[in-house]
Amino acid sequence: MNPDQLLHQYLLGNLDAAGTAELNRLLDNDPDLQRRYRLAVRIDTELRNRSLQIPDSTTKDSDEAVLSLVKTRSPYLRTMIAIFATAVCLMIAVGLWQSPPDVVATLVSSENAAWESVLPTNPGSDLRPGTLHLKTGLATIRFGSGAELTVEAPTQIELISTMAAKLTTGAAMINVPESAIGFRLETPDGYAIDRGTKFAVRVDDDGHSTDFELIDGEIDVHHQSTGDSIRLNQAGSAASISTHRMSMIPSAVESEPEDAVGGQSESDAPAQRDQKVLRIGTEGRCGTAMPRSHKRHKFIDPAVLSVKRSGTGKWDFRSFFEFDVTPIDVADVVHARVRLNLVPSTRGVVSRLPRINRFAIYGLTNPEKFGWDVEPTWEASPGPEDGVLLGKFEIERSQNRGTFGIESDELLRFLRSHADRPITLILVRETTQIEGIGVGMTHMFASDRHPESVGPVLELTVR
Numbered sequence: 001m002n003p004d005q006l007l008h009q010y011l012l013g014n015l016d017a018a019g020t021a022e023l024n025r026l027l028d029n030d031p032d033l034q035r036r037y038r039l040a041v042r043i044d045t046e047l048r049n050r051s052l053q054i055p056d057s058t059t060k061d062s063d064e065a066v067l068s069l070v071k072t073r074s075p076y077l078r079t080m081i082a083i084f085a086t087a088v089c090l091m092i093a094v095g096l097w098q099s100p101p102d103v104v105a106t107l108v109s110s111e112n113a114a115w116e117s118v119l120p121t122n123p124g125s126d127l128r129p130g131t132l133h134l135k136t137g138l139a140t141i142r143f144g145s146g147a148e149l150t151v152e153a154p155t156q157i158e159l160i161s162t163m164a165a166k167l168t169t170g171a172a173m174i175n176v177p178e179s180a181i182g183f184r185l186e187t188p189d190g191y192a193i194d195r196g197t198k199f200a201v202r203v204d205d206d207g208h209s210t211d212f213e214l215i216d217g218e219i220d221v222h223h224q225s226t227g228d229s230i231r232l233n234q235a236g237s238a239a240s241i242s243t244h245r246m247s248m249i250p251s252a253v254e255s256e257p258e259d260a261v262g263g264q265s266e267s268d269a270p271a272q273r274d275q276k277v278l279r280i281g282t283e284g285r286c287g288t289a290m291p292r293s294h295k296r297h298k299f300i301d302p303a304v305l306s307v308k309r310s311g312t313g314k315w316d317f318r319s320f321f322e323f324d325v326t327p328i329d330v331a332d333v334v335h336a337r338v339r340l341n342l343v344p345s346t347r348g349v350v351s352r353l354p355r356i357n358r359f360a361i362y363g364l365t366n367p368e369k370f371g372w373d374v375e376p377t378w379e380a381s382p383g384p385e386d387g388v389l390l391g392k393f394e395i396e397r398s399q400n401r402g403t404f405g406i407e408s409d410e411l412l413r414f415l416r417s418h419a420d421r422p423i424t425l426i427l428v429r430e431t432t433q434i435e436g437i438g439v440g441m442t443h444m445f446a447s448d449r450h451p452e453s454v455g456p457v458l459e460l461t462v463r
Contacts, residue, residue: 003033007040011161020163020182024193028220031227038186103128104162105143111355111398113137113153131158134170137398138351145180147194149173150351154205160186171202173351176217190241193220199232200349211249213238221246278328280458285322285422286447287374289381290315296375303451304343304444307359309432317442319427320364320372320382323458330419335461337407338391338425341446341453344400348441352433353397357443361406362387363414364424372424382426390414390425395443404445415460425456 001009006023027034103126115121116133127141134153142148144162151157155170166186176183176194183194187203187210197217203210212221214232221239222229223246230239230246238249288306290299291314300306305319338361364370366386373380391406415423433440448455 003030004036007033007037010163011040024182024184028193028222028229034222034224103144104159105141108140108142108148110139111137111396113139113398119159127159129159129161131156131168143180143183145183146177147180147183148175150175152349152351167201167203169203169205171200171349171351173200173215173349174198187241189225189243190221190223190246192222195219200352202349208243210241211238212241213249276462278460278462280323280325280328280460282321282323282448282456284448285374286319286449286455287321287372287376287381288317288319289376289378290317291378293377299347300375301346301444302374303447303449305340305427305447305456306347306442306444307427307429308348308440308442309429310440311433318381318383319445320424321427321447321456322422322424323456324422325415325419325458325460326421328419328460328462330416332462333412333415333460334463335407336412336415337459338405338411339403339454339457339459340405340427341450341455342395342400342402342404343444343446343450343453345441345444347444350397350441352440354431354434355397356431357395357397358392358430359395359404359443360384360392360428360430361390361411362426362428363390363411363418364426365418370421370424382424384426384428387424387426388414392430397441 001019003023003026006019006026009019010023027037105127107121107123107125107127109123110121113121114135114137116135117131119125119127119130119132121132132139132141132151133156134151136153138150138152140148140150141157141159143159143165147163149157149165150173151167152171155172156168157170157172158166158168160166163180163182164184164186168188172185174183174185174194175198176196178196181194181196185192185194185201187201188208189210192199192201192212195218197219198215199217199219200213200215201210212219212232214235214237216235218231218233220229220231221241223241225244226246228246230248232239240247240249286302286305288300288304290296290306292299300317305321306317307319308315308317310316362384364382364387366382369380369382369386372382388410390411391408393404393406395402395404427445429443446453446455
């Protein structure tokens, strides 16, 4: 078959694996065929949607409603529309066009999701060609071919067919099994053809830049306007596409993105009304450390406490903060609680995290680390090995705001036995990312320098 015949059979859903591979090969090397492909897919979707709006399939007006699309278009476009429109009208005439466009995907799950879409958004819903706009949370979409996308808000994705989609904004994790080899993910300035793999993609908010990162397998990344292409076949390799150029990203494990996403909140437990509650802040004694201390100025924001456990350890973050309890008679303290305010992260891809993320707080006991600086090196900063475990808490990956912390007997005992000096608490994340070796999300909690949220607070209930 010639390229146009392959394209026609692809749109009809009749192309086998060998034909799909041949079409992808031709698309790789023919910018004009790429243009015709995008045009044909959009015409097909537009005509299907228009056919649903025709009120009476037996009237002349019905034919005109479809054929009116030909007006004010280029000669090639008029030809393409006429071909598709004629086919639609013939199907209408013989009573074969009675159902909506074929289902192309299923909404498998959503986590704290809020939608803006005319397509159904309940988990388990069948999805036809159209656009989904995810305002908050995460969602997983499984295409009829078997390809699976996990998208994270805010994002907009257009479902084109069982083998194609377009990510307009936002981030997604794509898993393509053998049955969906050749799946095509478009972005504003290019597209990727999957060779059976996992990869991540992020389109910035204004749609002017897209990053592709390979997690496993192989993908071909193409630049739309220049026709250039890059094949990624090494885990962690990445490419970036902007309006006018495409380039390799030196190493996915050597860089961190500037945006990320999250979710909702957790309510605070009220203090008992018959007891006095004292709240102690950190008074500027908050810090964060990372192994690559020479990059601190770029990746550590004093307004937040960053915590992360990465796959390699090279991009771990831990934080620590201090409370001065020396003016308090700890013998009168009957309950202690540490409160931390989660704030939206600005780094990493949240869909690489497990659904539930576990955090731990340690109390510093190593006297060599008592005098830590607020901007220490990783080696000089207090870590879990320098203290005792006081408690743990969990956060769903789709959450990006809320109050969390610990209240435990271990915390109260630590307070009572170390009240002769200010106490230091160490915050770490125990769970690590589950996909790839690149940029999993860094969780962030407000420090006492945060412009909107309250920093760490030690709440003491006293008699």
